[in-house]
Amino acid sequence: MSDLKSTGPQTADAPTPEDAFHEVAALEAKDAQEDIHDERVKGPVLAADGTPLKRSLNRALRMQKMRAMMLIAPLLIFVLITFIFPILQMLWRSVENEIVSQTLPNTVIALEQWDEKSGELPPEDVYAAFVKDMKVAVANKTHTKLGTRLNYEQTGLSSLFRKSGRKIKKWDPETGGPFKEKLIKVNKGWGDVTTWQTIKLHSSPITAGYFLNAVDMRLTPDGVAMQPENKQILLKLFGRTFVMSLVITFACIALGYPVAWLLANLPARSANMLMILVLLPFWTSLLVRTSAWKVMLQQQGVINDTLVWLGLVDDANRLVMINNQFGTIVAMTHILLPFMILPMYSVMQTIPPSYLRAAKSLGATNWTAFWRVYFPQTVPGIGAGSILVFILAIGYYITPEIVGGTKGVFISNRIAYHISSSLNWGLAAALGTILLAVVLILYWAYDKIVGIDNVKLG
Amino acid sequence: MKIKTIAALAVTTALCAPSAFAGEMANKITAVSWGGAYQKSQIRAYAEPYMKMHPEVEIVWDESSNEAVAKLRAMAEANNITWDIVDVVAADAIRLCDEGLAMEIDPDKDLAPAPDGTPASEDFGDLLVSDCFIPQIVYSTTFGYRTDMVGDTPPTSVCDVFDLEKYPGKRSLEKRPINNMEWALYCDGVAKEDIYDVLATPEGQDRALKKLDTIKDSVIWWSAGADTPQLLADGEVVMGSTYNGRLFSLIEEQKQPVAMLWDMQVFDLDGWIIPAGLPEDRLARVKDFVRFATDTQRLADQAKYISYGPARKSSAPLVGKHADLGIDMAPHMPTDPENAKNTLLYNYEFWADYRDDIDAKFQAWLAQ
Known part of the structure; x- marks a missing residue:
């Protein structure tokens, strides 16, 4: 029975070598079973050239798979090298922290004996180990670099390392001691317990520090704590990114639905015209469109000028429509609209108009016909469009940067800042990882609630 | 005898030079700069004369100075440095030097002395703020204002930026703490020499933000140098901060009704760095180029095309007229005594340490 089942689904389709393979396998399994029953010896089914059919089919199948693999190999390799590998490398940066233990190996070992909660400075051997390590570090x-890394955790360590490096260069770690007094004399930062606490806390080669920073927390000698209130910003930005992306997605649904309906239902000639109108902005450079919105929305811009000219707005109280959340939502809705319209359109096109007519002839009002018959059939298109728009929106960078002012920027703007300005790539990687995880979770949740099979992209 | 030997040596060197150096020097330089009018001034003042002297050399420009630090770091990690010389602001040069991404230079050996023989280290003086940095120009971040929007009493002090009663309307400030925090403290009554001591304390940072709070609702925050000139030209803002060269072209080249407010301009430096780890032949070529491009005459020539002050003391007397407009450039230099009555020098050491900390607070404050 079971052998029939395994070939069952395939028999519905056109036969393929795989079907044959399954059948042969099933037959042979059956043979084997029969062999046990009655000791009849039966040779395997042979192919034309005398090899067992199973083996020759296997070979044919393998060849076919190889050929298929070779066809997609360029794409696969391209994606691996340019996409998967850099992403994995970036994710790794969010926990990697080997710089401290590599630059100060002896100090890290010496610091293990020191109790960071005692409130006392570490003993002389830590200082001696530190000078030894620094001597090597300065030469290299x-x-x-280490100072820059530790400065992310404690302000001032960057210049402490740079300045002290110049002095330590001239010392002899073997005979120059004792170093405790000497170092504190060079810079009183070395007489500060928090300096040593920071080094010890961040000495492990794998750190959760970046992820903690990414959610406005930090490592302290007493465990994990929130950042001071006036430095908390990232959680707020995450929240804002999601709320605004949702608003943009809903705005796109509301604006895109009627357009997609028109596209699907107008006569071909006017539908084509409309399609060009949808696609034209889609093909225009993102920067150009964003800058155009700037010209439209600013206080001395086209919309305000028109409103003032019409007398609807007082010249002294021109509307503020840019450099805030409103500006970001308007510009991004416009830019992302085609990503909503196109999947909705492709789904609506496949819905036969006779369904609506049938509903009406059975006595449904216009609204009932739309809401109970037409709308449910368009849900896959809305779903596909929403996923596209939402995922694009939460990673958007350039439009919020240009029109967002201070209250309309996203988490991606912060990631960009840490990549290109502050060079805190660990934190940027942690923020990016969180964003990626959230997208995957949302995708999973969507699959659970709506079902990803119900998504149609075209 | 001696003179003869030297002469003979000189002749042989001159004769041998092309063949001897051809194998040692690469013939292509990839230079990185900021694009726009500034890069054009570099092309006209350094690159074109150099290529005239060495017709075999090709100079390729890349407009990536904005992200130079991040890109150089990525190149170093990939072990594939494609840039030969990079134009960066001094603060970035310090960070590149800290990270070991820029090559250390010896000013007296690698750079040309002044025409009177003064060694380069003295000619550049204090402007050699990092071991890797070869200064080119002094620029400043300062304010421009619309002459038609300020009435009969144009602003004269940087604190007028904080005076909403006298000068109502929007102003544009850069979307980062640097410069804004200093101006805020100065206008809150902190003496100029104490600004950085106060700013190093959490109370001082809060105080600066509190001062900025008074104008927060009237500020448009910019992130690209072209933003303020555009906002001024459109009449979106009454006054705004940006680089003085941008304001010069807005006023003198585009003839907009805008004037300069030089009070408390913040001096900063821009210059070259050479990436660490270049192969021999490219390094030899780029050293040859940079020696030429930063000599006294070349730095003075650059001021013909853009209103930034040359970094060498010996170049200052050679600054002439604008190449296209024919106006005297000296009065438009940030270093001109008339303009430099009250100035502030960007504190590199301070911002290298406090940048991340204060930036987090500043961004949190902005988001409130």
């Missing part, structure tokens, strides 16, 4: 010019 890695001490300034």
Whole structure:
């Protein structure tokens, strides 16, 4: 029975070598079973050239798979090298922290004996180990790099390492001691317990520090704590990014639905015209469209000028429509609209108009016919469009940067800042990882609620 | 005898030079700069004369200075440095030097002395703020205002930016703490020499933000240097901060009704760095180029095309007229005594340390 089942689904389709393979396998399994029953010896089914059919089919199948693999290999390799690998590398940066233990190996070992909660400075052997490590680091010019890394955790360490490096260069770690007094004399930062606490806390080669920073928290000697209130910004930005992306998605549904309906139902000639109107902005450069919105929305811009000219708005109280959330929502809705319209259109096109007519002839009002018959059939299109628009929106960078002012910027603007300005790539990677995880979770949730099979992209 | 030997040596060197160096120097330089009028001034003042002297050399420009630090770091990690010389602001040069991404230079060996023989280290003086940095120009971040929107009493002090009663309307400030925090503290009554001591304390930072709070609703925050000139030209803002060269072209080249407010302009430096780890032949070529491009005459020539002050003391007397407009450039230089009555010098050491900390607070404050 079971052998029939395995070939069952395929028999509905056109036969393929795989079907044959399954059938042969099933037959042979059956043979084997029969062999046990009655000791009859039966040779395997042979192909024309005398090899067992199973093996020759296997070979044919393998060849076919190889050929298929070779066809998609360029794409696969391209995606691996340019997409998967960099992403994995970036994700790794969010926890990687080898710089401290590599630059100060002896100090890190010496610090293990020191109790960071005691409130006392570490003993002389830590200082001696530190000078030894620094001597090597200065020769390799890695001490300034370490200073930059630790400065993310404690302000001031960057210049502490840079300045002290110049002095330590001239010392002899073997005979120059004792170093405790000497270092504190060079810079009183070395007489500060928090400096050593920071080094010890962030000495492990794998750190959760970046992820904590990414959600406005930090490592302290007493465990994990929230950042001071006046430095908390990232959670707020995450929240804003999601809320605004949702608003943009809904705005796109509301604006795109009627357009998609028109596209699907107008006569071909006017529908084509309309399609060009939808696609034209889609093909225009993103920067150009964003800048155009700037010209439209600013206080001395086209819309305000028209409203003032019409007398609807007082010249002194021109509307503020840009450099805020409103500006970002308007510009991004416009830019992302085609991503909503196109999947909705392709779904609506496949809905036969006779369904609506049938509903009406059975006594449905216009609204009931639309809401109970037409709308449910368009849900896959709305779903596909919403996923596209939402995922694009939460990662958007350039439009919020240009029209968002201070209250309309997204988390991606912060990621860009940490990548290109502050160079805190670990934090940027942690923020990016969180964003990626959230997208995957949302995708999973969508699959659970709506079902990803119900999504049609065209 | 001696003179003869030297002469003979000189002749042989001159004769051998093309063949001897051809194998050692690469013939292509990839230079990175900011694009726009500034890059054009570099092309006209350094690159074109250099290529005239060395017709075999090709100079390719890349407009990536904005992201130079991040890109250089990525290149170093990939072990594939494609840039030969990079134009960066001094703060970035310090960070690149800290990270070991820029090559250290010896000013007296690698750079040309002044025409009177003064060594380069003295000619550049204090402007050599990092071991890797070769200064080119002094620029400043300062304010421009619309002459038609301020009535009969144009602003004279940077604190007028904080005076909404006298000068109502929007102003544009850069979307980062640097410069804004200093101006805020100065206008809140902190003496100029104490600004950075106060700003180092959390109370001082709060105080600066509190001062900025008074105008927060009237500020448009910019992130690209072209934003303020555009906002001024459109009449979107009454006054705004930007780089002085941008304002010069807005006023003198585009003839907009805008004037300069030089009070408390913040001096900053821009210059070259050479990426660390270049192969021998490219390094030899780029050293040759940079020696030429930063000599006294070339730096003075650059001021013909853009209103930034040359970084060498010996170049200042050579600054002449604008190449196209024919106006005297000296009065438009940020370093001109008339303009530099009250100035502030960007504190590199301070911002290298406090940048991340204060930026987090500043951004949190902006988002409130």
